[in-house]
Amino acid sequence: MSLAIIGGTGLTSLEGLEITRREVVRTPYGEPSTPLIHGSFKGYDITFLARHGYSHNIPPHQVNYRANIWALRHVGVQRVLAVAAVGGINEQYGPGRIAIPDQIIDYTHSRTTTFFDEDLSQVTHIDFTYPYDDELRSWLLRAAQEAGVDAVDGGTYGATQGPRLETAAEIKRMRQDGCDVVGMTGMPEAALAREAELPYAHCAVVANWGAGMESGQTLSMDDIRANLTRGMESVKMIIGSLAPKVL
Template sequence: MLAIIGGSGLTTLSNLQITSRKVVRTPYGEPSCPLTFGTIRGRPVVFLARHGYGHTIPPHAVNYRANLWALHSEKVQTVVSVASVGGIRRDLTPGMIAIPDQIIDYTYGRAFTFFDSDATPVTHIDFTHPYCERTRELCITAAQKAGEPVIVGGVYAATQGPRLETAAEINRLERDGADMVGMTGMPEAALARELGLSYAAIAVVANYAAGRAGSAAGIRMEDVAKVLKGAMARVRNILEHVVEAYGG
């Protein structure tokens, strides 16, 4: 089964025909919200709002372990994550959509693994390629079929939040090789890998990163909201084709 995790700007899927909702209990506490089951174009899908349906959970407080465990317990095999980012690279302008292929993790203090108990053996996962290439190709092909332009590839820098970054911090991320910056990419991707889930991300550029062209005077949240509103309509179009191709 395919699951979609929605981030800022995508707390609901308007094109999802809802059949049921389910509260899932996990060994790691409560997920962000009940899982929503339904269909898109007649194909089954599970939706989870990362920040809760009221968008009340900040990035650093999301229970990523419970979210991924809940999806895994419901026999989900593939996860497509939707997240908003700030554009660092010059061509990642507000409203653009990217399918990243790498991650740099700058988060701290988050519960980042399922293998931290004395009752479990030391376990290492290969994270050379943090996103599932098959699921990335599914998203890229879906965007092409939907007629929606996307930028293929890019390095996602995962920062702690909830504050946005300083211009100096963005300069550092750029020197490190980051192309875009967000707050929810980790540990979500690593936890998915630990559970054997095929995971890829659709990154929506909500704003220029701090200090970049167009943000010299600062980043206004009302501008971000306007960009996300328009871009998420395109994301929903892509997701329709993702679900159709996955179900086919």
């Protein structure tokens, strides 16, 4: 089974990936964030896509999610692991932790959210009751355990518009809504993967506490970068253990 990794903030390249070729894919929806990188990771074939571009210059609200997902499907990818930095808004999801969420609440707006919006012979709906693929989530959790990474099983990802970080009041509302982590790229990526019939799961790296979670404290970019560095090392360990299960 061909596996794609979509790398977010902190993972614009996959260290240890032996690149075999770069592929420029033209899509009906414009240009993907980057050419697709095909290569071998610990002996297994993987396709890598940097969601925000190699130089991290595409903000969350301007990512061409449709082009990215379409391109991966077009080249024959069969499963997608999305990696992203998030903020923790529940005590179990502190900085440096890895979470494998099982639900999403979408707070984004003004994004193109579907492939099914023009030249339709009929209206198309997808079942999105459970937005992440159960089998891929289970493999991720087992891979984390085998790699010695303490990953949180489950949780609700709150997807916000960005690129700004949230206010303390917004985080309070999201926590009341049942969110456990907050990020800016979870939607419409997950829904588009479902429309494309690509099993999709999320590996969320908690980079910081959400705004207002630490009384009187503001967010430190230095702390965020340090937590991301630590968390992404755990992600690479998980991917190394995951590959034999998926491929």
